[in-house]
Amino acid sequence: MKIGKQLVPGLSGIALLFSSLVLMIKGYKVIGLRSIDLPSNWISLHPGMKPSSVETIFIKRKEDTISFAKKLLEGKKVYSALKDIIQDILISPIAIGYYLIGRFVFAKSFIASKDCTRCDLCVKKCPVNAIKIVDNRCFWTHKCESCMQCMNICPQRSIETVHGFIFGISYLVYAVFLVWLYKLLSIENLANLYFAEGISNSFLFIFDSVVFLFLLFLGYRIMHFLLRFRLFERLFVLTSLTTYKFWRRYKPSKKYMKITTEEKHATSQPQ
Numbered sequence: 001m002k003i004g005k006q007l008v009p010g011l012s013g014i015a016l017l018f019s020s021l022v023l024m025i026k027g028y029k030v031i032g033l034r035s036i037d038l039p040s041n042w043i044s045l046h047p048g049m050k051p052s053s054v055e056t057i058f059i060k061r062k063e064d065t066i067s068f069a070k071k072l073l074e075g076k077k078v079y080s081a082l083k084d085i086i087q088d089i090l091i092s093p094i095a096i097g098y099y100l101i102g103r104f105v106f107a108k109s110f111i112a113s114k115d116c117t118r119c120d121l122c123v124k125k126c127p128v129n130a131i132k133i134v135d136n137r138c139f140w141t142h143k144c145e146s147c148m149q150c151m152n153i154c155p156q157r158s159i160e161t162v163h164g165f166i167f168g169i170s171y172l173v174y175a176v177f178l179v180w181l182y183k184l185l186s187i188e189n190l191a192n193l194y195f196a197e198g199i200s201n202s203f204l205f206i207f208d209s210v211v212f213l214f215l216l217f218l219g220y221r222i223m224h225f226l227l228r229f230r231l232f233e234r235l236f237v238l239t240s241l242t243t244y245k246f247w248r249r250y251k252p253s254k255k256y257m258k259i260t261t262e263e264k265h266a267t268s269q270p271q
């Protein structure tokens with residue numbers, strides 16, 4: 001991230017540790033561990049960064065990557081990522097939470113607007129094959145990990161996160177449906193009757209979450225059906241923050257993704 005003129009270090013979480021573990025299990029020797037923080041692309045949560053900020057981060061990280069590669073090629077061992085290990089382990093619940101929320105909540109907020117030309121680029125490029133075509137329209141399945149690549153690469157900028165749908169469903173489930181259901185079935189009394197106090201609260205939390213996820217899935221199906229009608233399509237699109245111009249898409253700086261001949265030479269010639 002870049003806040004003002006400051007580059008704020010990102011958090012690699014346990015991703016780096018997991019990938020090293022996988023490599024070690026496969027018999028590789030891990031001689032270097034270093035996080036390279038790239039611009040955040042979580043555009044369901046925040047607007048894409050300004051192109052100038054993306055470029056600044058790319059320039060800096062390209063230098064870091066080349067210097068890291070040079071050290072490894074010189075035979076040095078570099079484990080600079082290990083200094084963040086405590087912080088990485090501490091934030092691991094966020095990573096697990098994001099894994100679940102990304103898969104079961106954000107994935108059910110993606111739609112393709114009327115601007116979609118069915119080029120199917122998003123379908124072909126999704127790393128986990130999470131987008132299906134249902135009724136001639138893109139449909140995001142639970143395989144989706146909310147990496148947001150599809151939204152960022154769509155040439156028509158037609159993929160939206162329908163924030164209005166998520167807020168609307170959350171309100172209906174928690175403030176209306178569950179209140180009614182609790183009264184109707186005296187769920188709280190039942191939970192207190194069958195479980196000890198701490199366990200009954202956990203049971204109620206799990207119960208609420210299951211009801212929410214079920215109704216969200218149902219709501220997503222209904223939204224997908226309604227998208228064929230222009231009025232509903234507009235309603236959903238206009239309640240998506242991602243549709244507005246100020247909510248930019250993330251564009252990687254292609255210029256800095258390439259490595260020049262001089263840089264290639266420098267990293268392949270250890271001194």
Ligand code: SF4
Nearest residue numbers: 116117119120122154
């Ligand atoms: S990449 Fe965009 S235009 Fe192409 S199929 Fe996907 S949503 Fe539609």
Ligand code: SF4
Nearest residue numbers: 126144145147148150
């Ligand atoms: S967000 Fe990522 S995982 Fe989900 S459908 Fe798009 S490209 Fe696939």
